Amino acid sequence: MSKPLCFTTAPSFIDAPAGAEPAVADLELCVLRGVGAGQPWPEDRAGQVEIFFCSTPPPNLAAFTALRWLQIESAGFSHLFPLKLGARGITVTNARGVFDCPIAEWNVAMMVNLVRDLRTMIRNQDQGIWDRSPKFSGELRGRTVGLWGYGGIGRETARLAKTLGMKVHVLTRSGRKSRADSTFVPGTGDLEGVLPDRYFDENEKAAFLRELDFLILALPLTAATEGVVGEQELRTLPKGAYLLNPARGPIVQQEALLAVLRDGHLGGAALDTHYHYPMPADHPLWRFPHVILTPHISGTTFSPHFREGLLRIFRENAQRYVAGRPLLNVIAPTDLQ
Numbered sequence: 001m002s003k004p005l006c007f008t009t010a011p012s013f014i015d016a017p018a019g020a021e022p023a024v025a026d027l028e029l030c031v032l033r034g035v036g037a038g039q040p041w042p043e044d045r046a047g048q049v050e051i052f053f054c055s056t057p058p059p060n061l062a063a064f065t066a067l068r069w070l071q072i073e074s075a076g077f078s079h080l081f082p083l084k085l086g087a088r089g090i091t092v093t094n095a096r097g098v099f100d101c102p103i104a105e106w107n108v109a110m111m112v113n114l115v116r117d118l119r120t121m122i123r124n125q126d127q128g129i130w131d132r133s134p135k136f137s138g139e140l141r142g143r144t145v146g147l148w149g150y151g152g153i154g155r156e157t158a159r160l161a162k163t164l165g166m167k168v169h170v171l172t173r174s175g176r177k178s179r180a181d182s183t184f185v186p187g188t189g190d191l192e193g194v195l196p197d198r199y200f201d202e203n204e205k206a207a208f209l210r211e212l213d214f215l216i217l218a219l220p221l222t223a224a225t226e227g228v229v230g231e232q233e234l235r236t237l238p239k240g241a242y243l244l245n246p247a248r249g250p251i252v253q254q255e256a257l258l259a260v261l262r263d264g265h266l267g268g269a270a271l272d273t274h275y276h277y278p279m280p281a282d283h284p285l286w287r288f289p290h291v292i293l294t295p296h297i298s299g300t301t302f303s304p305h306f307r308e309g310l311l312r313i314f315r316e317n318a319q320r321y322v323a324g325r326p327l328l329n330v331i332a333p334t335d336l337q
Helices: 078-083 100-115 116-128 150-165 200-210 231-236 254-262 305-324
Strands: 005-008 029-033 048-055 069-072 092-093 144-148 167-171 199-200 212-215 242-245 268-271 291-293
Touching: 005 150, 048 231, 078 150, 078 200, 078 305, 100 116, 100 150, 100 212, 100 268, 144 150, 144 200, 150 167, 167 200, 199 200, 200 231
Parallel strands: 005 029, 005 048, 048 069, 069 092, 144 167, 144 212, 167 199, 212 242, 242 268, 268 291
Antiparallel strands: none
């Protein structure tokens, strides 16, 4: 019996020497080297290819009539929206779980930086200023962090926050549930959703926001979540609260964010995802002394465990695909529109 054919441009295979690529026992792999982003893929076996493992499918996607499953290399999937893959009957799975730990660590690092105003202390160091103001002595213990979305990143953030003595509140459309249908690093996260002190549903959004010291966005960008955080939501946060966005920039309305930063309603913000790539040097967000901007590096392909984690996810799903079992990390077709 022949194995399903997979075309891949994933770094786990591309970066290995030819002939020494990692084995995936359940599949026939064709590693596509030398094919640039946006270039068409070879079509000589297009009618046999059932699986793609890549970041973005090629422009000649229509030629691959047998395609059944696309495994992408990222957790985010907004770049797939124009392809309408859900309508084509193609199952799409993402790399959910591979970035849980680094992004959760970024969340904790940013909370510590914001609550102790480390930006100002570093500027003081650069200028030789000795300032022991009380604003540099904030603590996380006893504060409340709100996670809007409770996937893998939210759950690992919750685990770390609880060890620091923080209260954890969660806003999610699905309530408490198991995450057994997703991949995760053993020993991390909150598989059964038991860590939060309180869950809120969509109808309790205002109550959720009113009690927070930190709001962390941990939900994907979809048609339903674009712009979901506007000025009303930001002003419902207590004065002096902090916003962290390691998710996607457009989840927050840009002008609303600028407004609450300018008048001081927010105590500060840490933003790893943005409205422009790269952010223009003259963008006003660069100028706020209480805002930390990082260049979308909270979780990246440069993370030390990225390749091994990505390969682990793909191997697990390959076994499931061949056995006819449900895949992990499936993106709902409605979220791909």
